[in-house]
Amino acid sequence: MIVDCAIYHDGHRTEGPEDFSDALDTARAAGGFVWIGLHEPSEKEFEHVTDEFGLHPLAVEDALKAHQRPKLEVYDDSLFVVLKPVIYEPHSDTVSTGEIMVFVGDSFVVTVRHGEGGGLAAVRQRLEQEPETLGQGPTSVLYAISDSVVDHYLDVATELQTDLEELEAEVFSPDGGGSRHTASRIYNFKRQITEFRRATGPLALPMSRLAGTGAGSTFGTGVPFVEDRARPFFRDVSDHLTRVNESVENLDRLVSDILSAHLAQISVQQNDDMRKISAWAAMAAIPTMLAGVYGMNFDHMPELHWVWSYPAVITVMAVMEVLLYRLFKRRGWL
Structure with missing residues (x-):
């Protein structure tokens, strides 16, 4: 269940105790924070984490059941963020999504991951090599995870754009437009874009709130457990996400146009x-x-x-x- 558990103080890692129930007290005593990473925990296993960190039962229910839309929920003792990392398989031309739930408190971060994609080992390793960023506390972890997920969105959007250009060339080739499999390929491609959009579209509002620019943010106080100095970083993530959503909209529109052109060719x-x-x-x-x-x-x-x-x-x-x-x-x- 527990992928990794560590206490961070002044941007440097110290190994967490064997029993993570003491990790929060140890982190607070040292003036740092604890980051616990979990992968598909059962309800019984997650109960210990819930009791130790005082997580809200509604957020716990969402973290256990998964299949959530990207969102941001603010509770009394923690912040709950849902992210959906995307994996694109070029051989099968399919888009699949995982889920990352992030609980952020004053001295802790709990990440719950579902699915094969969206591993956070690389994010943790990158953060540990940037003590200045990691020294900003739990907010830095939320930023690093969000940045990693959204940056991968950009990579997937680029790959989809390349595949769309190949599909377009096939449709408008002298002998490709009339293929009986072309329409099914176009429709399948449109389904992949729809799956991609389900991950990127709903995330726009949470990122805007974290950046302090969204309609749902409270100006002057910001989002709890997110420091004001972290807003520029989240604005950068929000800007990248906007580019992704614009790319997704363009892809969807182009696929619809290609499908219409293909049907016109057949007619x-x-x-x-x-x-x-x-x-x-x-x-x-x-x-x-x-x-x-x-x-x-x-x-x-x-x-x-x-x-x-x-x-x-x-x-x-x-x-x-x-x-x-x-x-x-x-x-x-x-």
């Missing part, structure tokens, strides 16, 4: 096919009509007993066929 191709079929049917109608007339077996028919009747009818058929073929070819129907 034009079907019209071309119908014109060709109609042209060949019209050419087949001439000999069918003449053969039908002279196949009615009446005695009194024009030129019925003429020696050259058969060659004349065949000649008329051939001339009419050639004239129709040239007419349809000139109009682009064949």
